[in-house]
Amino acid sequence: MAMTFKLPALILAALIVFVLAEALYFLSKDHGDKDKTRVARALSVRVSLALILFLLLITGAFFGFIHPHGI
């Protein structure tokens, strides 16, 4: 697997975990107050990042940067 491909994938994965953890932290801090939307916002970011990561994986496989086993 090419490093130029691997690195962004790793960074994305780490960001996803970080944003998810952040959402949990906000969940406990904000008490679901009406005017506070940090949890929902963080989770939205989480979904978007996951989508980007998935697209990246597909492109990677399509252009032959990664070779999933069993193919």
Added chain:
Amino acid sequence: MSQTPSNYFLPDPSPWPIVAVASVFSILFGAALAVNGLFPGGIFIVLGFALFSYLLFSWFGDVVRENMAGLYNERVDSSFRQGMIWFITSEVFFFLTFFGALWYLRNVSADWLTGKGYLAGTHEVLYNQFFSVWPRTGPGLKEEFTPMKAWGVPAFNTIVLLTSGATITWAHWGLKAENRKLLIRGLIATIFLGLLFVTLQAWEYQEAYQQLNLTLKSGVYGSTFYILTGFHGMHVTVGAIMLAAILGRSFKGHFTPENHFAFEAVAWYWHFVDVVWLGLFIFVYML
């Protein structure tokens, strides 16, 4: 909530904790009998699960009633929210155990079995025909199997779960905007996608057993594949059940933009399960 009590809520004595213990004990006792092929095992398991479901309704019913009666102040709310963080911490370490086992079996134990370093002599004598290329079994298992392909059901399942992450977020924003219709639609879509995921997963297992000869007995690949995807599938199922409970409460109009811990907790849990799946997709199916 019109007015929050200043005192920390102390519940009256409750039968549910001990009922919970009895039901779990019954399930595990039954399981211990069942794995040894002893007769009453299944009955204990079924009874345990029945008791457990009854218990969930009763205990959470109590909690919901107390919450709706406005007995919980800010601090009680904090206790629930912080408790959630530590529960999730234990969940994270539970999944890390199996990911760690996968890593260990693919790398460290591969080194041992292929005779790296001072083990070269042992390898020569014991397993000199064995080379480690993942996916693999071990030196003592000769049965052939085909590994699960990443581009097929797994990739489609990734899309399903990702979409469900989007729909639950949609519901979340709907709740925040006091748009109950959006909340309910989002929840229904999420539950549907969750069930679709579980169904596809079950179909994939069947396919693996019948077409690919990929079973629990297929060495370390089969072992790690099934234990990781299996525990994840269990979590998706539990998540879907919790979402269904949340949906029921949304119909009753329990959630307001300022009091919806149950929703937030379940939504977050769903995102967590989704991220675990991403990890599975990368480490189990692709790499």
Added chain:
Amino acid sequence: MNHATIAHAHEGGHHGVPHGWRRWLFSTNHKDIGTMYLVVSLIMLFLGGGMAMLIRAELFMPGIQLLQPDVYNNLVTNHALIMVFGAVMPAAAGMANWMIPLMIGAPDMALPRMNNMSFWFLVAAALMLVISMVVPFLPGGGTPVNTGWTLYPPLSVQVGMSMDFLIFTVHLLGISSILASINIIVTILNCRAPGMGLMDMPIFCWSWLVTAFLLIVILPPFAGAVTMLLFDRHFGTSFFNAAGGGDPQLFQHLFWFFGHPEVYVLLLPSMGILGHIIPTFARKPLFGYQSTVGAMLAVGTIGLAVWAHHQYTTGLSLAAVTYFMIGTIVISIPVGLLVFNYIATMWRGAMTFETPMLFAIGIILMFSFGGLTGVMLATIPGDIQYHDSYFVVAHFHYALIPGALLGLYAGVFYWLPKWTGNMYDERLGKIFFWMVIIGFNLTFFPQHFLGLAGMPRRIIDYNPMFTEFNMISSIGSFIFGAAHLVFLYVIVKTVRGGARAGDQVWEGAKGLEWTLPSPPPFHTFTTPPQIKLAQSEA
């Protein structure tokens, strides 16, 4: 719904005390649940202690006298499991339940119903453990669990169905401890009285905060490991089977990732108790509160990363064992810091020597000795010599009996007057102390020599040349065992009556718990007390 009443902090409960069996089975009261924990732990202590007596009686002479080898190995296994999970952890959890809310001015544990659930999961686990011990005696019950508490495969894959019950025992214990830990952490972080910062907290709360965090991190891997074991046993997976590409070493790693921090789980609450007893009887504040807290945090975090020193002789790479050796020896620094802090607290103090203080001093001396043999065992070349010998048995009993068990005894004597409202019999307490000290050292000190001379552990028979030391050891253990009859008598006597204890049981004791009557009313601090001055200064 009877929540809304406002009660004065020191007044009795507005709920009224529930009566009959419901009070205990359905309890949501931290004091009642704490009491139940302590009672169960006492029962388990006698069960595990009885097993130890059987083991030592068997080892009194070479040859096979009383027991079958399989039964002997089963006793060795269950003695360890019962003492660790049944006696020490529940006792520490019981004290946490009783004391943490009183110390931080909380009305109860943060999640009272879950608190009760943790306790009953423990009882369920004990029941499951007893089933696993009984099953082999039934027709078709298979072999007893004879693996030792480490449950290493491949032996644990071959054991009969009692192993399955033991696996589910571990699951139940895991649920119990994780729920209890969540509750303790949330109580400490969320329910402190206004004005009490984290660094004003009594040291016992700090010790439990670290302990509870450790438990949440280490129990899921253990549960996962035994789950894999269950799959290997019944569903044909190959996690720990080299033929299928697995590795028995994987289990050892997972087990010790749990098992080593578990030592600190047993140790830290007792160290926390000493952090109260020594300042009380030296009539001086704790020397270096911050460094004690720091030492506990350091023990907890470094303790998570040194597990493989239990696996030196399994063929790990040199780089790996070297790392684990250095890490292990590094831990002696924060542990030393704890010990030095306690010694410095006594320096020039106005000391008196009531039973809890006697225990505290005994612990510091004997636990330090266990720590020294620990450093010996941590060095790789030394360990290759000592591994699996009685030297190891002597070492961990010197670490765990003073480090964990005696600390809890000290806690019992220190807080029993607060719990019951009655003073214990000081003379009997001292008799108990001296019997314990003499019996314990007589039991385990000779085992160092036996180990160095090459006597292996976990085997029913031994070479006749080891007879004398084994006899001494067995006699010591009988004294140690008999001491506990005195212990039981003191407890029962104190519970039933005795000189009345005032609020301030010990003249030098500081903290919120001593502002309450003895015994405290059913509900305490329903209105949070205001903390004016930092506790750390007190």
